[in-house]
Amino acid sequence: MLRVLKTADGAICLDITGKKNGRGAYLCKREECLKKARRNKGLERSFKMSIPEEVYRTLEEEFAALEKEFEKLESE
Numbered sequence: 001m002l003r004v005l006k007t008a009d010g011a012i013c014l015d016i017t018g019k020k021n022g023r024g025a026y027l028c029k030r031e032e033c034l035k036k037a038r039r040n041k042g043l044e045r046s047f048k049m050s051i052p053e054e055v056y057r058t059l060e061e062e063f064a065a066l067e068k069e070f071e072k073l074e075s076e
């Protein structure tokens, strides 16, 4: 699983290490899971805040980059 983190100052980011402080929500390591969370507002519910469009866009970019990494790791 991949941890999405809400930091103390309300920023949303991916927590690759899973060890940062803050409220976390978990997603599968697939871009599709993020898209689903966006559609059903799962992250909004987890973090009890509305998540701006550009935050999703950033997360999607990070996810897409990570997904390639995961594929590489799995095929090695």
Ligand SMILES: [Zn+2]
Residues within 6 Å of the ligand: 027, 028, 033
């Ligand atoms: Zn999932």
